[in-house]
Amino acid sequence: MIGRLPLDEQLSALKSVLSRNEVLLEVLSRTATLELPGWYLTAGCLFQTVWNVVTGRPPARGIKDYDVFYFDDGDLSWEAEDTVIKKAEEVFAGLPAEVEIRNEARVHLWYEQKFGVPCPPHESTESAIDRFAATTCCLGVRLEPGSRWRVYAPHGLSDVFNLVVRPNPVLAPREVYETKSARWQGQWPELTVLDWPPTPTPTPTSATGTAPSS
Template sequence: MRLLQSEEELRNLIVADDWMMNILSTINTLQLPDWWVCAGVIRSMVWDYLHEKEERTPIADIDVIYFDKINLAEDIEKQYEQKLRKISPNEPWSVKNQARMHVLNGSKPYQSAVDGIAHFPEIPTAIGIKLIDDSLEIAAPYGIRHLGAGIVEPTPFFLENKDCYTIYRQRILQKKWHVSWPKLEINLQ
């Protein structure tokens, strides 16, 4: 299995992918506050690379997050999804304001979108990317070692919180990542 060992390698992988760069450019047109593309779309792309897949593994959605303490209504998120669908109708857009998502995990309110990313269930999922002035920025609260080596472990918040750890275990069983990417090291502790 290949490895991806640095943020620079990750940046190069993303920049070389026209589809991913188009996704980022599309989202950038909305000018959302503190926005990131995160989670599965990046994770799947990297795991496909690690497994030397020629075809992109289908994804359930393209997770777009942002942080706006003022407009917390869920219908605002749906409006952003509709705007993205008008620009790129064949993509499975999912938009979430991290200023309200802490409620799902029973944690303290997040301070930023990256704080929200740090509270995702798995370390290789806790990653975000965005364009700033045509430059690719990466948010990886736990680094990219796990992502780039195909190691799946819970983030500290999910490891330390019994109820959240149960959610982590259920996600591992439900997602069946080992079927699409059999060389992953999935830790259930």
């Protein structure tokens, strides 16, 4: 089982598995030409490709879109991001998939309105990936000079290969995790979805504001 291999062998296996998704490889190659600061191909297109291959499905089956994150805090205007998006539309023209590209330096400007909870400003693309609803999703890949793959996987790769979805309650609300995981499990019933951790019960305090003695 790949999820039990040493990390260096898991990394090699990840590249091998992702390379079976021809659309993913094309997105990586074309994104590299944009020379975006701190970019990664990330989110569902990566771990869902792994799930497909591990479960014997076609590599690109069920993948709705391909997400590209970059980080540019030099200009937080929508106009600057939209310029990148329009350029990317030309670069990705003809691909049989939708590619969504977003500046993660701007996420805090719209996140609360969309999800109902505030989002502190991200410090990098990596910090944005760190806040996905499931630790299993915290994965990014990009091409660097010489066609070298750079992989960001702060929680490792074992859960991805072992088909385990693990909650990551650092930002996304519980409802987001449960909605996404239910949709994924409907498409990949082999998944093991772990429960959202219970909310800690506040410790009772005495009238003086200190915890009661035993």
